[in-house]
Amino acid sequence: MLRAQGAAPVLRLPLPADAAPEAIAAAVRAWLQAEARRLFVLRLDHFAPRMGVRWTRLALTSARARWGSASSTGAIRLHWRLMHFRPEVVDYVVVHELAHLRHMDHSPRFWAVVASEVPDHVALRRELRTEGAPHS
Numbered sequence: 001m002l003r004a005q006g007a008a009p010v011l012r013l014p015l016p017a018d019a020a021p022e023a024i025a026a027a028v029r030a031w032l033q034a035e036a037r038r039l040f041v042l043r044l045d046h047f048a049p050r051m052g053v054r055w056t057r058l059a060l061t062s063a064r065a066r067w068g069s070a071s072s073t074g075a076i077r078l079h080w081r082l083m084h085f086r087p088e089v090v091d092y093v094v095v096h097e098l099a100h101l102r103h104m105d106h107s108p109r110f111w112a113v114v115a116s117e118v119p120d121h122v123a124l125r126r127e128l129r130t131e132g133a134p135h136s
């Protein structure tokens with residue numbers, strides 16, 4: 001991503017000048033997914049030690065109805081389209097999934113873990129729900 005001083009950001013991709021719209025869309029999606037993976041790993045690595053949990057694997061998803069999921073093995077799945085949200089929303093989803101590594105439910109204990117890292121989680125969850133379900 002390049003940005004001239006005072007100008008809008010420009011994404012330069014290694015495509016021929018006459019690339020088909022489908023090829024451009026695929027290249028942009030691949031770039032977004034790579035950036036999502038990079039960001040998600042940073043945020044998982046930031047929050048996991050603070051929360052006393054260990055994640056083992058990250059998978060990006062294009063699920064139709066979920067922004068994320070966690071398994072008892074420490075595997076975390078996050079929807080790559082979270083990249084379209086502001087950082088606080090991304091952090092809420094990351095913390096939500098990491099909290100499942102402590103409590104595999106949505107009990108009051110689970111929400112207490114989420115609130116310990118993201119005190120404004122209720123508003124952020126509302127923002128995420130207002131946006132609607134992810135689109136594949």
